[in-house]
Amino acid sequence: MKCFNHIDQDAIGSCKSCCKGLCVECAHDTGEGLACKETCINDVKEINEIMDRSKKIYSIGTKAPLITSGVMVYFLFAALFGGIGVYDYLAKGRLKEFTFIMSFGFIIIGVYVLIKNRKLKLNC
Ligand SMILES: [Zn+2]
Ligand SMILES: [Zn+2]
Incomplete structure (x- = not known):
């Protein structure tokens, strides 16, 4: 050239x-x-x-945190619904399936997003 x-x-x-x-x-x-x-x-x-x-x-080139903030929100919701479910069961003696289903759902979504983010190397 x-x-x-x-x-x-x-x-x-x-x-x-x-x-x-x-x-x-x-x-x-x-x-x-x-x-x-x-x-x-x-x-x-x-x-x-x-x-x-x-x-x-996009946090390119930096080390990815173990759990990213987006995934953290799903797990927080999971803990919240789980907590409500457990509280309801212990305090009022009734089992609300709905809260456990929600909690379980959020855990599934959280894990799914976590795996997907790892593959795409997204840290958000
Ligand atoms: Zn020249
Ligand atoms: Zn030039």
Whole structure:
């Protein structure tokens, strides 16, 4: 590949923004990829920032917590319904199947989401 601005010069890399070939003279190293010295430095900085932000949003590259917040909500509901069921049984001596079915349902959903998140490597 040759430099886009200097046809006689070999390119040392390409701009992260516009993908043109760049020689030593034209390239600016942003630290995370090369940019055209004149026109693309800001664009490449913005691209890097967008990538950093989306990495943070989706927690890419960080260690996944054992139980993610979304899954935690399902287990909380499961515990809540289970707790109500147990309380009702102990305090009033009657068994409400409904609360246990709800509790069980939330556990099933929680485990299902947990497994699915693991496969997709989603941490939310
Ligand atoms: Zn460029
Ligand atoms: Zn050049």
